[in-house]
Amino acid sequence: MSEKNFNSISKFEVPQEWLDSVLSIPSTEKSNPPVVLFKFNKILAAVASFVLVVSLSVFLFFMMNDDAVPPVANTESTASLNGTLDATNEKEPTKAGETSNSDETQSTQSSAFETVFPTDKSEETALESQKPTKKPADSKPSNSTKPNETQKPSKPPSTQPDPTEASEPTDEDPWTPSNPTDPIEPIEPTEKPWEPIEPWEPIEPTATPTVKPTVNNYNVYVHVGFNESLLTSNKKVYCKVVDSSGRLVGDTNLYSSEHLASYSIISNTRVYAKYYPYQHNLIKKADTYSFYFYNSKGEIVARSLNHYLEP
Amino acid sequence: MADVLYAGLEFEQVVQKYFQTIASVCVMHIQNHADAQDCFQNTFLKLYQKSPDFNDENHLKAWLIRVAINECNNCRRTYNRTVPLSQVENNAINFPTDDESDISWALVKLDPKYRDVVYLKYCEQYNSNEIAKIIGKNPNTVRTLLKRGIEKLKSIYGGDDV
Numbered sequence: 001m002s003e004k005n006f007n008s009i010s011k012f013e014v015p016q017e018w019l020d021s022v023l024s025i026p027s028t029e030k031s032n033p034p035v036v037l038f039k040f041n042k043i044l045a046a047v048a049s050f051v052l053v054v055s056l057s058v059f060l061f062f063m064m065n066d067d068a069v070p071p072v073a074n075t076e077s078t079a080s081l082n083g084t085l086d087a088t089n090e091k092e093p094t095k096a097g098e099t100s101n102s103d104e105t106q107s108t109q110s111s112a113f114e115t116v117f118p119t120d121k122s123e124e125t126a127l128e129s130q131k132p133t134k135k136p137a138d139s140k141p142s143n144s145t146k147p148n149e150t151q152k153p154s155k156p157p158s159t160q161p162d163p164t165e166a167s168e169p170t171d172e173d174p175w176t177p178s179n180p181t182d183p184i185e186p187i188e189p190t191e192k193p194w195e196p197i198e199p200w201e202p203i204e205p206t207a208t209p210t211v212k213p214t215v216n217n218y219n220v221y222v223h224v225g226f227n228e229s230l231l232t233s234n235k236k237v238y239c240k241v242v243d244s245s246g247r248l249v250g251d252t253n254l255y256s257s258e259h260l261a262s263y264s265i266i267s268n269t270r271v272y273a274k275y276y277p278y279q280h281n282l283i284k285k286a287d288t289y290s291f292y293f294y295n296s297k298g299e300i301v302a303r304s305l306n307h308y309l310e311p
Numbered sequence: 312m313a314d315v316l317y318a319g320l321e322f323e324q325v326v327q328k329y330f331q332t333i334a335s336v337c338v339m340h341i342q343n344h345a346d347a348q349d350c351f352q353n354t355f356l357k358l359y360q361k362s363p364d365f366n367d368e369n370h371l372k373a374w375l376i377r378v379a380i381n382e383c384n385n386c387r388r389t390y391n392r393t394v395p396l397s398q399v400e401n402n403a404i405n406f407p408t409d410d411e412s413d414i415s416w417a418l419v420k421l422d423p424k425y426r427d428v429v430y431l432k433y434c435e436q437y438n439s440n441e442i443a444k445i446i447g448k449n450p451n452t453v454r455t456l457l458k459r460g461i462e463k464l465k466s467i468y469g470g471d472d473v
Contacts, residue, residue, distance in 0.1 A: 019326065
């Protein structure tokens with residue numbers, strides 16, 4: 001090695017531009033490194049994950065608690081809320097001077113609530129304002145121009161309006177008398193002005209549903225593969241029926257036609273084996289049966305257990 | 312930054328004193344003008360940016376060589392896979408083969424793990440312990456690498472006494 005050298009490398013002629021570029025390094029101003037967020041990527045990832053989890057939790061919390069909010073249309077819950085509100089009002093201590101204003105106080109307190117959950121009382125008030133024919137005698141005050149029935153006999157019959165005139169349609173308000181001194185007999189409502197909205201209740205089944213399968217149309221399906229060529233192939237599939245005690249039902253020859261099952265296709269790719277146990281009158285007593293599907297080699301390809309069948 | 316001294320030397324003095332060594336290391340590792348220049352620049356750029364404390368000039372030189380080797384390794388690892396072959400051929404550094412005593416062409420064909428040891432031993436005249444400190448390996452490992460590297464180098468340039 002003493003005769004050899006690496007002069008081409010050790011005495012490599014460095015281009016002048018290399019030196020110039022290196023010597024110009026101090027002249028370039030040393031700028032402050034920018035604040036890069038990826039230096040704190042772990043902290044950012046942790047914070048982002050926390051925010052994501054919290055927002056998802058809050059979202060799921062409110063989404064799952066939709067049932068807790070009473071629906072406005074549900075009169076039962078509204079009634080219960082009103083009852084709660086009334087009970088709350090009843091519990092409030094009342095002074096002697098406030099007794100006369102208790103209704104106004106309650107109505108004032110519940111007005112905000114009624115704007116959200118209109119009570120029956122408010123509905124009635126609204127309906128009365130729109131449909132004056134409902135119970136006019138009860139709803140009208142005593143000093144109004146519409147007399148109640150107790151005042152009716154005291155009025156002279158001559159002051160009552162002519163029935164022939166009353167039968168004619170007029171544009172005047174029937175409640176506004178032509179003469180303020182003349183009482184007007186209230187018109188009895190001919191039909192029920194409005195139907196109360198019945199509270200919605202879930203229809204409860206009157207009888208428990210029968211879980212027993214339809215006897216005459218009970219096929220046992222098991223998934224045996226995805227290859228549709230099974231439908232056209234000569235590979236046969238058999239089914240043996242075993243009752244709850246483990247005894248074989250039917251012919252002891254497991255490859256007889258009595259045990260022969262058929263292929264069926266339910267979805268696009270899934271191939272099922274189908275067996276109809278009532279075809280050969282195998283079900284002779286009510287019991288829990290299990291179905292074992294096997295091929296011509298005796299290998300179990302599928303099974304379906306615990307079918308309660310009745311003859 | 313003009314006041315910063317590197318083992319008692321200013322930046323320009325460091326460049327003037329060690330540019331040949333660093334350029335040789337870069338050329339030995341990367342036989343491409345552009346990439347070798349990048350590594351050459353990055354080595355001194357890191358010196359300028361990091362401004363580490365050096366005990367003496369030997370420490371400074373060893374640090375520069377170490378950084379240059381690392382830069383070359385990084386450059387090989389990242390750029391060589393994406394540079395088209397035509398560009399490599401245009402910028403390739405060719406070492407003369409007419410001089411039989413100059414076996415630089417054989418050194419660049421040597422495995423990189425032997426190349427550094429052989430270069431530092433026979434070009435920079437470092438001993439095994441100093442080489443071990445520079446490349447961060449055990450001195451005995453360095454001696455083994457040196458011995459095997461020489462054998463491989465002989466087999467490359469066709470020495471009969473392998």
